Amino acid sequence: MLKINNLHVKLEEEDKRILKGVDLEVPAGSVHAIMGPNGSGKSTLSYVLSGRDGYEVTEGGATLDGEDLLDMDPEERAAAGLFLAFQYPVEIPGVGNMTFLRTAVNAQRKARGEEEMSAADFLKFIRAKAKELKIDADMLKRPVNVGFSGGEKKRNEILQMAMLEPKMCILDETDSGLDVDAMKLVSEGVNALRNAGRSFLVITHYQRLLDHIKPDVVHIMADGRIVKSGGPELALEVENNGYADILAEMEVEA
Amino acid sequence: MNTAPKKAPALISADARPVSGAWAAEARADAAARLADMGLPTRRDEYWKWTRPDSLISATPDMAEVFDYEGESLVFHAIDRLKIVFVDGVFDADASDELDGEGLEIERLASAAGKDIHWAKDLYGVLETKGQTPVVRPLAAHNTAMATDGVVIRVTGKVSRPVSLIYQHKDANSDAILHNVVRLEEGAKLTLLENGAAAARLSKVTEVDIGPGAEFHHVRAQGRDHDRQAVTHMFTRVDTGAVFKSFTMTVNGKLTRNECIIDIVGDDAIAHVAGAALGDGAAGDFHHDDTVFVTHDAVSCESRQVFKKVLKNGAKGVFQGKILVKPGAQKTDGYQKSQSLLLDDDAQFLAKPELEIYADDVACSHGSTSGAIDEEALFYLRSRGVPTHIATDLLVLAFLADAIEEIEDEAVAAEIIDRLDAWLARRRG
Ligand SMILES: Nc1ncnc2c1ncn2[C@@H]1O[C@H](COP(=O)(O)OP(=O)(O)OP(=O)(O)O)[C@@H](O)[C@H]1O
Ligand SMILES: [Mg+2]
Numbered sequence: 141m142l143k144i145n146n147l148h149v150k151l152e153e154e155d156k157r158i159l160k161g162v163d164l165e166v167p168a169g170s171v172h173a174i175m176g177p178n179g180s181g182k183s184t185l186s187y188v189l190s191g192r193d194g195y196e197v198t199e200g201g202a203t204l205d206g207e208d209l210l211d212m213d214p215e216e217r218a219a220a221g222l223f224l225a226f227q228y229p230v231e232i233p234g235v236g237n238m239t240f241l242r243t244a245v246n247a248q249r250k251a252r253g254e255e256e257m258s259a260a261d262f263l264k265f266i267r268a269k270a271k272e273l274k275i276d277a278d279m280l281k282r283p284v285n286v287g288f289s290g291g292e293k294k295r296n297e298i299l300q301m302a303m304l305e306p307k308m309c310i311l312d313e314t315d316s317g318l319d320v321d322a323m324k325l326v327s328e329g330v331n332a333l334r335n336a337g338r339s340f341l342v343i344t345h346y347q348r349l350l351d352h353i354k355p356d357v358v359h360i361m362a363d364g365r366i367v368k369s370g371g372p373e374l375a376l377e378v379e380n381n382g383y384a385d386i387l388a389e390m391e392v393e394a
Numbered sequence: 395m396n397t398a399p400k401k402a403p404a405l406i407s408a409d410a411r412p413v414s415g416a417w418a419a420e421a422r423a424d425a426a427a428r429l430a431d432m433g434l435p436t437r438r439d440e441y442w443k444w445t446r447p448d449s450l451i452s453a454t455p456d457m458a459e460v461f462d463y464e465g466e467s468l469v470f471h472a473i474d475r476l477k478i479v480f481v482d483g484v485f486d487a488d489a490s491d492e493l494d495g496e497g498l499e500i501e502r503l504a505s506a507a508g509k510d511i512h513w514a515k516d517l518y519g520v521l522e523t524k525g526q527t528p529v530v531r532p533l534a535a536h537n538t539a540m541a542t543d544g545v546v547i548r549v550t551g552k553v554s555r556p557v558s559l560i561y562q563h564k565d566a567n568s569d570a571i572l573h574n575v576v577r578l579e580e581g582a583k584l585t586l587l588e589n590g591a592a593a594a595r596l597s598k599v600t601e602v603d604i605g606p607g608a609e610f611h612h613v614r615a616q617g618r619d620h621d622r623q624a625v626t627h628m629f630t631r632v633d634t635g636a637v638f639k640s641f642t643m644t645v646n647g648k649l650t651r652n653e654c655i656i657d658i659v660g661d662d663a664i665a666h667v668a669g670a671a672l673g674d675g676a677a678g679d680f681h682h683d684d685t686v687f688v689t690h691d692a693v694s695c696e697s698r699q700v701f702k703k704v705l706k707n708g709a710k711g712v713f714q715g716k717i718l719v720k721p722g723a724q725k726t727d728g729y730q731k732s733q734s735l736l737l738d739d740d741a742q743f744l745a746k747p748e749l750e751i752y753a754d755d756v757a758c759s760h761g762s763t764s765g766a767i768d769e770e771a772l773f774y775l776r777s778r779g780v781p782t783h784i785a786t787d788l789l790v791l792a793f794l795a796d797a798i799e800e801i802e803d804e805a806v807a808a809e810i811i812d813r814l815d816a817w818l819a820r821r822r823g
Binding site: 190191192193213214215217218219223224226229230231232233234235239240243244247248251283284300304 | 768769770771773774775776777778779780781782784785788789791792793794795796
């Protein structure tokens, strides 16, 4: 599904290298997790994959189902099935959440040559999904993320994911800011979407999320590289011992 | 361009003024004297430093090609309303509805002015005169002296449907001078719609007297003709517990100067004035000026100014807004917001917000900003699959939202949003 090959990225504006050769492959139907110290480049990786401005790829590349991701506009990547749940969801005053979602759903359908969803069907669809995530009608009417609590913003990201039905979902610290019950809800939301054709890349600092969303593979990212990969037990090891041992073992400067 | 001045500051002679009955002849003579006194605006006037008055006071207007709407139905067409049509400033009886309605007395200015006595005497040129201090507005006095037509409306109750003034522009060289007078008696309510360019050059004055507890709603769409020029003045007196709400949409237009002079004279009154102006210099010159003066002369009143401009390709926006709180106007809540969204580096926005406060227990604020599209928001939308142009339009409409919110009637607001959306779609890229 997602293949990242020796990806090197620096900031466009300054001479700062952030990703220094990321290799990663997420097959269809699997869940991979990325953990790693603050500032190691996890969010940068997710932004570069989704096409945010400000970064320059100096080497390597990334493909989604064999298609060159880095060549596409952000909206084309979305239409191709890529979705990023933001670590910091953006507030958009003046744009209603519902309008936003309907525009997004229909834009993607149009890009894929499908028919737009009728207003009535859309309403039914979003109500059902919102209910599963315990998002009340009021939140749908309000401007996108404006005045939402941290946890509400994260649930809103998952609502968008559920509505857009992407095939490659990247979740950047979706668990941070969630209370215990919300974390369960969000995890159930994610698990409900798991299927053979859909993959997840879950960025997190905490093992707890991975109790709910069981990953197939856990990667450790440090200083712009994947330095270690393993099974779910790797997350436990991080939870118990931190990164020092792993980094020492890999001879990477912490 | 013709820059020869009109016949002022010398007194406009009685012969030059439209033939009128006794009361109107007197009002026009007074206005001509006022104008002779103050003189026409010049580029050196502080109040005109950002908008050149030259083409507004030249003897003949610059030619303005008539906009081809290509059969598109005009704004407000789907709204049930009482239609009154002027073509290049001349009343069109065939295209207009019967001039009457429940709770409404309505008459053409040309007819009212021809009579020897008329209730409009108490308002015509009266609110304009009051609005000449502390800042002179010579073009409004000129209008009072010279206006050929318009409507005078007296509202005595709740009117079932809006009165809609449709100003068509069909002659590329027309020069229209229109003057409307509206009086809302105690507890009355009226929605006034206006649309169209009216002429190659339009001078329009509207005087609105809002009685105790009455409500006046005004929504205006200025015509899309690129070369048209307009100077408009709205003078309003807002009495106890009354409501004044005015919203103007302007897209295109070589030169527009909209002045709104609000005088709040009764306690617990509310006055809101808002505007959304969109200009793209690539389609033709665009210069839009909102000049507002709100005077609080009563207790516990609320005023709002919400002006938004979306500018690109050399389009220019001007805002001059003032709130004056007179001594004793305690518990005044005055707020002024003037913002522009510059879609490229070429566009220009000039703003002069002013507060002058002589009471101590008031809450007044103003904010004037000028910025670009929020890149973070744009990326967020695009990452959800929304193409750049649609995402940009969504953000522009979001920027305009709090001005549009000043429109009370949902159907009218929806109509305005549709038109703004369509303009954005046409002017993409
Ligand atoms: N636009 C930018 N300007 C300057 N520095 C940047 C920018 N984007 C990223 N960086 C830097 O790149 C490094 C990687 O940041 P990134 O946000 O990818 O880390 P992260 O692994 O997601 O961290 P966290 O766990 O705290 O979310 C950090 O040192 C960060 O300060
Ligand atoms: Mg991060």
